[in-house]
Each structure stands twice: as C-alpha cells, then as structure tokens.
Amino acid sequence: MGPGALALHVSGVRELSWLHVPLAPPGPGQVHVQTTCSAVSVASELGVVVGRSSVPFPVRLGYQTLAVVREVGEGVTLRRGQRVVAMYGHASAAVMSAARCLPVPNHVPDLVALAAVLGEETHKGVRKIAPKPHEHALVSGAGLIGLLTTFNLVRRGHQRVTVVDPDAGRRALASALGVRALHPSDLSDLGAFAQVGFECSASPDGFTGLLEALTPGGRACVLSDGNWGALTLSPTFHERELWVVGSSDGEDYAGYARWLWLHADPWLEGLFAEVVTPAALPGTYRRLEDWPRPVSVVVDWTRGLPPQDAAVFRLGE
Numbered sequence: 525m526g527p528g529a530l531a532l533h534v535s536g537v538r539e540l541s542w543l544h545v546p547l548a549p550p551g552p553g554q555v556h557v558q559t560t561c562s563a564v565s566v567a568s569e570l571g572v573v574v575g576r577s578s579v580p581f582p583v584r585l586g587y588q589t590l591a592v593v594r595e596v597g598e599g600v601t602l603r604r605g606q607r608v609v610a611m612y613g614h615a616s617a618a619v620m621s622a623a624r625c626l627p628v629p630n631h632v633p634d635l636v637a638l639a640a641v642l643g644e645e646t647h648k649g650v651r652k653i654a655p656k657p658h659e660h661a662l663v664s665g666a667g668l669i670g671l672l673t674t675f676n677l678v679r680r681g682h683q684r685v686t687v688v689d690p691d692a693g694r695r696a697l698a699s700a701l702g703v704r705a706l707h708p709s710d711l712s713d714l715g716a717f718a719q720v721g722f723e724c725s726a727s728p729d730g731f732t733g734l735l736e737a738l739t740p741g742g743r744a745c746v747l748s749d750g751n752w753g754a755l756t757l758s759p760t761f762h763e764r765e766l767w768v769v770g771s772s773d774g775e776d777y778a779g780y781a782r783w784l785w786l787h788a789d790p791w792l793e794g795l796f797a798e799v800v801t802p803a804a805l806p807g808t809y810r811r812l813e814d815w816p817r818p819v820s821v822v823v824d825w826t827r828g829l830p831p832q833d834a835a836v837f838r839l840g841e
C-alpha cells in the first residue's frame with residue numbers, strides 16, 4: 525500500500541469501510557497533516573449511516589478534526605509540528621489547503637480546540653437570531669449542537685437561557701453553565717415564555733415544543749440537521765406569527781476560533797468525554813443507535829490505525 529491515508533466511508537445504508545486514499549506531496553499553499561483526534565457529530569453522522577440523509581453514497585464521514593502539520597508546501601506560514609483544526613473528517617491524514625486550517629495556540633487543550641468547527645456553525649445561528657439581552661432564549665436539545673449553542677449564548681453575555689432535553693446527563697452539562705435545564709415534559713407548564721429559540725434536537729416533537737414555547741412574534745433558528753423525521757409548522761406558527769430561519773455551515777471559522785482561544789473554557793472538554801480507537805469507530809455507530817447516547821465521541825488516532833483493508837463493516841451483523 526503506497527503513501528496515503530485511511531478514511532472512513534459509508535458505502536451504503538448501514539455499511540461502513542476504511543478506504544485507502546492516496547496523498548500527493550503538498551503543493552503551493554498546501555499542508556500534509558496527520559490526525560490526532562476527530563469528533564463524531566452523533567445525530568447528523570448517524571443519519572448518514574442509517575440512510576436518513578440525501579447525501580449519495582459513497583460518502584466520507586465526519587468533519588471535526590484536530591491534526592499536526594507534517595509537511596508544508598511553498599508559501600505556507602504554518603510550521604511543521606503545529607496543531608491545527610481542520611474539516612476532513614475521520615481519516616488518518618490529509619493534504620489540504622493551509623488556508624482551511626485553524627492554527628491552535630499551545631495553551632488550548634485538544635478537546636477544547638475540537639469545538640471550533642461546530643462552535644462557529646452554531647454561533648452563526650445565534651448571530652442570525654441576534655437575541656437581545658432582555659430576551660429569553662430556549663434551546664431544544666442538549667446534544668453537541670445544543671450545548672455549543674448554549675455555550676455561545678452564555679459566554680457572550682446572555683443570562684436568560686433555558687435548555688430542554690430528556691437526558692439527565694445532558695441537562696447536568698447545561699446546568700453547569702448556569703442555565704435552567706428542563707425535561708421536555710416540563711415545558712407544558714410554562715406556556716409561551718421565550719422570545720427566541722434554537723432547534724437543536726433533530727426531533728419533530730422537540731421542534732413542536734419549541735414553537736409552543738415562543739411568544740407572539742418569536743424568532744427561531746433550526747440548527748439541527750440529519751433530522752429524525754420531518755419538522756413541520758404547527759398552527760402556533762401562524763397564530764403567533766413566528767419567524768423561523770435555518771442555518772448550516774459557518775461563515776467565519778477563523779474569527780470564531782480567535783474568540784474561542786480567548787475563552788478556552790474547560791467545560792468544553794466535558795462534551796467529548798467518550799474516547800474510542802479508530803478500529804472501534806465503525807461499531808460505535810451501531811451502539812449510538814440506542815439511548816442513552818454520549819454528546820459526542822472522540823476518535824483518538826494516537827492509539828493506532830484501523831485495519832488496512834477495504835472490508836465492509838455492516839451494522840447489525
């Protein structure tokens with residue numbers, strides 16, 4: 525097998541395989557990076573694996589990666605040995621544009637740095653909604669997207685935040701930020717109390733509960749993707765003249781990373797508490813189909829490579 529990388533692909537519904545990806549030496553403006561760790565965005569990646577996504581197969585999995593620069597091409601200012609955050613997913617290495625790499629300062633822990641990608645993507649949604657200091661914000665879902673949304677709200681000065689999630693462990697993580705954390709069943713007792721909302725649950729019921737909790741003229745942003753069912757507009761949407769907008773990829777990852785490095789909160793490391801080896805990653809998706817689920821799973825690439833063959837791993841077998 526020649527020089528290259530091993531990357532996790534979904535070849536069909538519930539079929540995963542490690543494929544060898546050839547890598548050329550880095551050209552002008554490029555870097556060769558070796559992966560240190562990658563993080564799973566549970567709901568969206570699992571949605572691809574089980575066939576709930578419209579993305580055509582085969583497709584590579586993942587997009588949150590921490591790596592070390594090994595080689596640099598002409599005109600690159602990044603240094604060999606420097607840590608960077610990149611977005612090439614669950615792969616052992618990559619050659620990519622240096623402009624798409626976020627340099628990580630020495631004082632920032634690996635697991636905090638992993639939050640830079642989804643941190644910006646969730647904060648873009650916060651920027652779209654632009655909650656005012658006096659407005660009450662409701663976050664539906666305390667997975668990785670919901671908790672990073674909450675982090676962005678709180679660390680930028682928003683004090684009136686409520687998070688809703690059925691999982692007690694996730695509610696505890698939200699509570700550690702100083703926000704109110706509730707079970708979804710508690711929402712019905714509160715009526716319409718929030719002026720702004722963030723749909724992060726990937727759940728039709730979660731979205732409906734969010735709309736029901738918004739006051740007339742309220743604003744909501746749908747941040748979840750890979751939704752497990754269609755998100756529909758209830759009669760409340762029309763009766764209260766609500767405003768709903770979607771948000772997906774970030775627009776200023778470098779700018780967000782600069783802010784994050786100044787707010788390298790140890791709380792973020794708790795979002796990435798479960799660690800697996802690359803060899804264990806395919807089977808991990810089968811386990812993630814069942815509840816309770818971790819907020820995220822980190823793949824530690826310093827603990828060995830997956831089997832170097834193209835054998836297909838079929839979930840359920």
